[in-house]
Amino acid sequence: MISGMLLEFEKISRSFGGVRALSGVSFGVQAATIHGLIGPNGSGKTTLMNVVSGLSGADAGRLLFDGRPIHRLRPHRIAALGVARTFQNIRLFSGMSCLENVIAGQHLMGARPLFQRLFRLRSANLAEMKSLADARACLSKAGIAGRESAPAGSLSYGERRRLEIARAMALKPRLLLLDEPIAGMRLREIEEMESLFRSLVASGVTILLIEHNMPFVMRLCHSITVLHFGETVMTGTPGEVAEHPEVIEAYLGGKGERNEG
Ligand SMILES: Nc1ncnc2c1ncn2[C@@H]1O[C@H](COP(=O)(O)OP(=O)(O)OP(=O)(O)O)[C@@H](O)[C@H]1O
Numbered sequence: 001m002i003s004g005m006l007l008e009f010e011k012i013s014r015s016f017g018g019v020r021a022l023s024g025v026s027f028g029v030q031a032a033t034i035h036g037l038i039g040p041n042g043s044g045k046t047t048l049m050n051v052v053s054g055l056s057g058a059d060a061g062r063l064l065f066d067g068r069p070i071h072r073l074r075p076h077r078i079a080a081l082g083v084a085r086t087f088q089n090i091r092l093f094s095g096m097s098c099l100e101n102v103i104a105g106q107h108l109m110g111a112r113p114l115f116q117r118l119f120r121l122r123s124a125n126l127a128e129m130k131s132l133a134d135a136r137a138c139l140s141k142a143g144i145a146g147r148e149s150a151p152a153g154s155l156s157y158g159e160r161r162r163l164e165i166a167r168a169m170a171l172k173p174r175l176l177l178l179d180e181p182i183a184g185m186r187l188r189e190i191e192e193m194e195s196l197f198r199s200l201v202a203s204g205v206t207i208l209l210i211e212h213n214m215p216f217v218m219r220l221c222h223s224i225t226v227l228h229f230g231e232t233v234m235t236g237t238p239g240e241v242a243e244h245p246e247v248i249e250a251y252l253g254g255k256g257e258r259n260e261g
């Protein structure tokens with residue numbers, strides 16, 4: 001294990017039929033930093049995040065979390081190690097309230113099965129009260145405290161993204177995987193998310209961030225990995241990435257704006 005690395009990709013490959021989505025991807029993510037993952041549409045970013053969270057297995061290579069191989073573990077085992085995520089295509093229980101959605105995230109932490117936790121909301125014991133308070137704090141940090149009883153399906157697009165972030169935060173993750181978290185958000189919301197992510201990292205959380213909004217990535221990330229056709233073009237600081245000729249060719253110059261889920 002390389003010192004200070006929370007996550008280490010070692011020659012990770014993944015194909016779908018004839019499509020080689022990831023081809024020998026290697027890089028490390030330093031603990032308590034924000035690491036950006038950029039690249040054109042279809043370059044393998046989401047697939048790589050799916051490998052981390054266990055949704056997609058790797059065909060070859062190793063993935064270490066805190067020095068421990070996790071590439072063969074099931075998603076719930078990986079989540080239990082302290083890995084939480086949001087999805088490019090938002091996944092919420094749209095008929096449930098915001099608060100219930102966050103509590104549904106907490107059930108992975110353990111005490112009781114989800115149905116019991118929801119059923120017992122009204123006659124909450126101390127532990128339930130604590131998780132309720134935690135859930136409310138997560139909603140508040142994500143800037144949607146005022147919407148706690150609103151059904152998730154009634155939220156605006158930006159609010160739904162924040163709710164997903166609140167739900168991931170409720171897991172108290174060590175590693176937070178964010179797949180295009182600010183897609184569709186307004187400028188003010190983006191600024192709020194920026195300060196939220198900074199404060200999470202200041203408290204010791206590590207963030208792996210996929211985002212097409214380049215100014216946001218450049219401001220926020222400590223280091224960035226660039227993917228192109230499933231291969232690592234480079235890993236470096238925002239300054240190094242911005243100056244790399246292949247990156248300018250392959251990514252910064254090579255695609256138009258795209259900012260939807
Ligand atoms: N479940 C799947 N079945 C078949 N092909 C897939 C699957 N998931 C991804 N792919 C293919 O793998 C490649 C990488 O896709 P991926 O979604 O990881 O790209 P991405 O970098 O996240 O793109 P975007 O910026 O558009 O979200 C694409 O060619 C895609 O079509």
Ligand SMILES: [Mg+2]
Nearest residue numbers: 045046047088
């Ligand atoms: Mg994607």
